[in-house]
Amino acid sequence: MSAEEIDRIRDEALAALRAAATLEELDEARTRRLGKRSALAELQRTLGGLEPDARRELGAAINAVRGELAEAEAARRRELEEERDRVVLAAEAVDVTLPPRRPATGHLHPVAETMEAMLDVLTGLGYAVVEGPEVETDWHNFDALNTPPDHPARSLNDTIYVHRLDGVEAVADDGSTGVLLRTQTSPMQIRAMLASEPPLYVAVPGRVYRSDTPDATHLPMFHQIEGLAVDTDLSFADLKGSLEVAARALLGDDVALRFRPHFFPFTEPSCELDAWYGGRWIELLGAGMVHPNVLAAGGYDPEEVQGFAWGMGVDRMAMLRHDIADLRLFVENDLRFLSSL
Numbered sequence: 001m002s003a004e005e006i007d008r009i010r011d012e013a014l015a016a017l018r019a020a021a022t023l024e025e026l027d028e029a030r031t032r033r034l035g036k037r038s039a040l041a042e043l044q045r046t047l048g049g050l051e052p053d054a055r056r057e058l059g060a061a062i063n064a065v066r067g068e069l070a071e072a073e074a075a076r077r078r079e080l081e082e083e084r085d086r087v088v089l090a091a092e093a094v095d096v097t098l099p100p101r102r103p104a105t106g107h108l109h110p111v112a113e114t115m116e117a118m119l120d121v122l123t124g125l126g127y128a129v130v131e132g133p134e135v136e137t138d139w140h141n142f143d144a145l146n147t148p149p150d151h152p153a154r155s156l157n158d159t160i161y162v163h164r165l166d167g168v169e170a171v172a173d174d175g176s177t178g179v180l181l182r183t184q185t186s187p188m189q190i191r192a193m194l195a196s197e198p199p200l201y202v203a204v205p206g207r208v209y210r211s212d213t214p215d216a217t218h219l220p221m222f223h224q225i226e227g228l229a230v231d232t233d234l235s236f237a238d239l240k241g242s243l244e245v246a247a248r249a250l251l252g253d254d255v256a257l258r259f260r261p262h263f264f265p266f267t268e269p270s271c272e273l274d275a276w277y278g279g280r281w282i283e284l285l286g287a288g289m290v291h292p293n294v295l296a297a298g299g300y301d302p303e304e305v306q307g308f309a310w311g312m313g314v315d316r317m318a319m320l321r322h323d324i325a326d327l328r329l330f331v332e333n334d335l336r337f338l339s340s341l
Contacts (some may be wrong), residue, residue: 010069017069030073083257114318115205139177144294144297144298151265161178161183183208183210193298200231209221220326224314227312228308242316257276258276259274264286273286282316315330
């Protein structure tokens, strides 16, 4: 063993530590140059066979080299860690001047949006929102609304019956002879009148059902909003004014409207309201003054109060507001269609 050999081992170890390009290479170089099986460790194990003076001199030289190598390894490790952190920070850097990533958000279904818009208008006119059952008795759906027993709307071709009774002995206490999916929101006229004294101003939103074959303008399940006003001294002029305000609030102040005479069993006189939209007249709703027989079925005195009512199709109004040509798009759950609105 000589001082020259210790210097050679030192120089080779320093070169290996400084040449390490990664932390993994540095760990490997440290093990080879400073570990228990390194050349420096082998020299240190031979010190026991030397004279005391030589042992002290060479031992001190080996310890000095070991300390120098440890400092060189620590310095190179700091450099490599700084470089690693710089690369990581550069990869994970956030440009705070860029606009944030906004998650995609949903929105109301066009029918629900139209329903809420219509109810906002009606509540602004002073109507209270009430809801009723979708499974109704035929008494509430037809008889109490002055619909005769032989009316076509009561046939299986138009009405979806849940249960239909046959025979006089099967008539229920309230006069019902069957249970059905309501064909209109109008049964709530009777329920609301039976539950409250006049004056009465209610709006009834909900689903209704008909035995219709689905096409561009018909669905077997659709939505309506029923309006009912009962008070003293109400006239057809009040009905027209209310409907004009509601229609223009939903379709625009400049929309052209027209009233046409019509017939409904539960109103007299009756009319339909059309809007000029998209270059043609489109039916919006049916309306009229509440028939005296309907007022009586609701427990009101037709000699003391008058009323007007209307039923407005929400789906058809949504078609106009969103410029949609086919009602079936509302129920097909096609995200491409819904996200385009």
